[in-house]
Amino acid sequence: MAEKYLMKGNEAIAEAAIRNGCIHFFGYPITPQTEVSAYMSKVLPKIGGTFLQAESEIAAINMVLGAASCGVRAMTSSSSPGISLKSEGVSYIAGSDLPCVILNVMRGGPGLGGIQPSQADYWQATKALGHGDFQLLVFAPATVQEIVNLIGTAFDLAEKYRMPALILADGMLGQMMEPVEFPETVSKPAEKPYATTGTQGKRKPNITNSLYLKPDELERTVRERFARYDVIKQNEVRCEEYLTDDADIILVAYGATARVVRSAVEDARACGIKAGLIRPITLWPFPEEAIRKAAARVDHMITVEMSMGQMVEDVRLYANGQCDVHFFGRTGGIVPTPAEVLEQIKKYAGGAE
Template sequence: MSEKVLMKGNEAIAEAAILAGCRCFFGYPITPQNELIEYMARHLPEAGGTFLQCESEIGAINMVFGASSAGVRAMTSSSSPGISLKQEGISYIAGAELPAVIVNIVRCGPGLGGILPSQSDYFQSTRGGGHGDYRMFVLAPNSVQELADLTLLAFEKADEYRTPVMILGDGILGQMMEPVVLPEKATITVDKPWATTGRGKRGKNNLVSSLFLNPEELEQHNFKLQRKYDLMKEKETRWESYLTEDAEVIVVAYGSAARLSMAAVNMAREQGIKAGLIRPITLFPFPDQPIRAQAEKGTAFLAVELSTGQMVEDVRLAVEGRSPVHFYGRCGGVVPDPKEILEKIVAIRALQEARSESTEGGAA
């Protein structure tokens, strides 16, 4: 087993990508993900790869398109406004069914915003972000160890489904340092007969494109993509449950917010409140099943986010009106104290008790 090393989150992603077989990285500097680019600039050429600081985020994502078309494991990274500039290219990559890994170390917005952490890019990531009926496989790590582990997974799933995969972090995770056991160097055995590597033994040229001028043909292509996304929902949904077996209030949170929420859940338990946590690890596909199962028991939910409320909509869709869904969020780079989340849990539990007493009184 490999020894633990102390690494910053951004650097752990970069090293894990190199170990995963990434051999082309194209990016443009923006805080708070710059350490990732800097690490790639130093170490990717040592592994026989190509690093290029591009003229813009638009140039970077289109270079990823080109490298991926040739069958190379390729990656780019940025932070919120930079990801916005990449959206057209991401849509093209999804339409052309190319594997690619995109890292977003989220900063607060809208607009230029600030360099502090946020989770306000949830809609952009989980709804595709660009034009057309497409989705991305979205992974949400909550530690430096998961940043490394899920980077390896991102490349594997990108190749398996021929789709763009996003690793959605934030300024806290990207900048924090924790011990991490780096993954083993990947052995890549994926066959890519579609890649534009010359005729070779195929005797024909490969064409990679997302252009379909025949409407019926384009419709069938869209249906094909949707079947792929449905398969992801069936096979790839990931989440973590914590103290949910007897929970009367369940917090739903991902990434940095989940770390804060777990502390709040533990404090609630110390006060005799049966609180639990469901942490989505895949944001698309979203873990509807465990949330729906708890909702059928009448459990109340609290979505906690570093935003004004985006994931809460997916929680409500999963609950389907079976249970109340509450929200608590801070934005603009403000990070909530676990005590703030605890106060919200206490208030929800008090509301539950008041409703229970009211129901019992009415029955009497």
């Protein structure tokens, strides 16, 4: 049996990244993710890795770009305002077709907002984390163990498709402590054919570049990238369905909020209401088909978020009018309670007792 460790989410993230071959980390402190950088600063120098606290978030993401171009596994982490500052560099990484992993431990906003949990960066992560035509792989873990599991997946898929991957967590997951198991074996990064590590006279030089001054050349590279995205949509969607087979009403939630909703679903079942839960694990690619199929067999869906309503727009898009889609959310760093969610279920399911 694998050994279990009781760890804070942020520290488990850092340890999982190291065990998956990431020994190059560039960051800048911001609550509630600072423990990721603190953990890396203690461990990486002891194992021959690179830890560098950059002078800014902008500098940190550009250091990731440089390290990724050398073919190593590189990572940075931040919280919401810091991710905004990194957005230009993320676009450069995507435009250079380089893999990396970025962690966002979300906090309330806009502006400096607060340091409590939030999910108000959904649009930023899935629609507009940087300028231009590009996407990121976006993973939304719901437990500390799932964060550990998804770190390796994020690195593997980022390298497979040569694009950035984003782990979208929140302050609650980053700060809570849970028992975790780490994989006994980790994937070892292979030599990258695009790495700018010198030719040794055996090949043409590799060049890291996102600048294309000829419009037709830029269009061709963007279209090639989007053809890759279509493959990802076909093969890399991840979601969990809980008690949806016979459900009369289905809730949609991700991350830590999904844990609250799962409890509410169980409470609804105890009241005689057949409720179910769809939990997207990848926010991009989004589980479009699961939403479509669910919407075709129920009259009501409820999206629950720690925001004023962002993912609900995607749920409505893919439900495509087949059922009514409602929203319930708390914001400002307030976490919805199972009792509040249960009231919403009763409201739309007819109030069964």
